[in-house]
Amino acid sequence: MGLKRVAIIGGGVAGLAAGIRLLRQGCDVSIYEARDELGGCCSTTHVDGFTFNNGAMFVAVPRLLDHAFARLRLDRASLVPMRRIGAPQASFLPDGNSIIFGDGGDVRIEGEHAATRTATLQAEIDRSLSRWAPLLRIFTDDLLTQPLSVPRVLGKAWRHLHKLRGNLATELQRSFSDPDARAAIAAVTLYTGLAPERTPVFQIVGFISMLQDGLHLPENGMGAISDALHRSFRELGGKVHVGTRVDRIRIVDGKVRGLVIDDDEVVADAVVSTASGMATFSGLMDPADVPASMQRRVSQAPLSHRALGVQLGLRNTLQTPAHSVNHVPLLEQQHRMLAPQPADSPWLTYTVPTHTLPGLAAAGGSIVEMFAPVDQDLPLAAWDTAAKEAAADAAIAALARYQPLDIAVRRVTSPKDYAERMHLFQGALYGLSPAAGPGQQFLHETPLKGLFLAGQTTYPGFGVATSAFSGIFAADAVIARMSGG
Template sequence: MSRRVAIIGGGVGGLATAIRLAVAGHHVTIVEKNERVGGKLSTYERDGFTFDIGPSLLTMPHLFDELFRLAGSSIDDELDLVRLDPQFNYSWRDGSRLYVRDDHDATAAEFDAFSPGAGAKWREFDEHGRTIWDTAERTFFAGPMENPIELAKRMESPSDLLAIDPLRTMQTAARDAFDEPHLRQWVGRYATYSGSLPHRAPATLACIPHIEARYGAWYPMGGLGTLRDALERCAERVGVTIRTGVDVVGVTSAPNRVTGVAVSDGTIIDASIVVANADARHLYADLLPDDAALKQVSKAQRSTSGFAMCIGARGRTEGIGHHNVWFADDAMHEFREIEARQLPSDPTIYGCVSSVTDPSQAPDGDENWFLLVNTPPGIDVDTEAYRNLVLDRLASHGVDLRRRMRFCARIAPADIERMYRSPGGAIYGSSSNGMRAAFARPSNRGAKPGLYLVGGSSHPGGGLPLVATSARIVADMIQSDLA
């Protein structure tokens, strides 16, 4: 039976859910407060430079190919994808360099060159990541996480729970896998992929480097904004109505179910189904006030935020990669500072220079540098002072951009909160800190009948693949509830 569906927010989760529900025959309207859809899948353009200021990497592209095929297209029709090799360049101040390649044998050889015997240890670590992922994909990510019983039904045996390695932390997994301190630091970085900390996050996250090794690290020519545009095209192709530049100010409801959304232009969109592609705390604090639901979703710990810079740099940098990481000297000190709600004094710096692969992203002969460091959520930042600190720390790694900058635009946690209504500027919504984090994350089923949650703050979490998975889970739930 066809229903009217209102979706709050046109991020990736909202767009993907809209496509699935429209293909299923429903009348879907997306309401997005910003002038463009895409949510955190966003770009910044200035003086001929283009920067991906949200996701800068596409993994598991088959998830989006499935979505595009539902809309009568394919990922090859929509995007010009390049599989990156090397995937990442990692650097330390002592001159150590590690290149993770798009080939298992080549990557193992790089690990051996970095530390004799580390290639075999990497293969063992990657195989353990395979076990985690294969188990998690058919259990945790196969459906909603409304209660442990539901999860247990998807498990083949009790051993599945141990197979995903939830009892160790990423820090412990790193120590067990590698003797070399730098390689342990490399493992710990993958906790930050979900806005978490390696000494708090479960070793389950060790599946992430395996996913990159198995499915590749992809870049769509023209930038990640082309993925946003493709999702918008496909949504409109299947009949989704998209309203941008207007804000949802409330969810309307009767005593026993939602009835639609109230919009900032004074209109009401009647809908028997409302999907919130918005932060769960914003939903239950502002749009559909519910003290009990707010208390419940507040149990999920916020992910880290970040301080980012978009730098138009003159000239070329020798040896730079598309994706680069310059590690702090003392990783534990960096994470302890974040836990203490302090800006890291020697932060690990991520740098994406997509013009290495795609010359269209910068003027001829120049480079587009996107730099990101992890920060606590909700922290105030003196952006001028911290810009200088980050650039000084980068220069101490041998990469000095200070005299090459044509401009430097800055993004602080407060900007992230303002742009995306993510409390504290938490980039990934909720973190994966703690072995019960997956159960603390807000449910996809809302506090009232007819209400559903999709996106990074709800199950299964943040990042493009998980948000695409969240959309599939929610669309399937809705169809099942209507059956």
């Protein structure tokens, strides 16, 4: 294969991973990133001594990230040192009890009959681990590390497929006798924006992975992952253009010829777009060039939820029993946490990265991150400054009932900001809903010659490590196509 020019739209983990893989195969690779910095939703911003994440907050399933780096011939451990979160989650329940998930599967109930209830829960967790851990291993070691293939899924996971019917709520009711325990475990997956009865049962592997492999934070914040990929990309000769928004993919006679940026044409033999399948087909090309099958996929795409990001840099140190703290109702009521909360609502979820990495804050301070639920039907245009600050005030007032807040920095990101500054399609945090099946994701190889897709709307879906894998798979599809495969 001669030196082929590949243009990548987007410099998040998917674009960077695709770029490294293509450079290693001898391609001439340029990344075009609309923002002024790389990393997309896996980046960090420094404000007045505080290191804030711009999206992703922790690494779940660290083995998968290790596999992705290894596939890029990079050593994750030396390039991105990570700290395991000691106590990932504490849940405070309506009856005044609390449940703390510690390191390595350790769990503790505090409150009435604590010792016997803890022993029962620990036994039920052990049973759940033996039921789900083998499937988690198959996914992390054999399935998510390869392009989607139904025969491979059936071959590797057929013994477990019957477990995947149903939803999270049913599984928790079946496996856990204590209502408080069900609520605390369901709260682990509330970040998906789905009620437990709408959450695919497979999401329980997030809980299993949290117990077994732990959650991890890169020493310098999530941006350390993208920084490491960026350094490798540069060292291999990749070219980066930040602050460069791609206006259009240039297509002639059904074949991709390059990009259009500020009326200038950039010639490329192949384009890898990580700007989501929806944005690529609905905004980055002439409608006449969009294949009917892709128009249908865009119009039927089940989008993930929107939320209001509130991040605070505090002068004081927060005392919390865990990295993530939630005050939640019982399982059956948790769907109510997904709508904007009334002023007197006791329900709230927040995360304190400085619980694990105090150095992310200015000396003696802390960082707290919250994703406040918003009205999903509110148009993006309604998120003007007044609406955004009022919603943030309400979220901060709710938190102030539980924690002393001496606020030095306040960072608020509305759904409109996620759409306009982070370029997330319609402000949907994960692009496609975590309930979307592989059949609703976009394929790496599109019906248009020379156009390939990577990123969180392609298999294996949202998440830092999985997005990196999607970039690797898209690069492999480019290489196979260019070598005549």
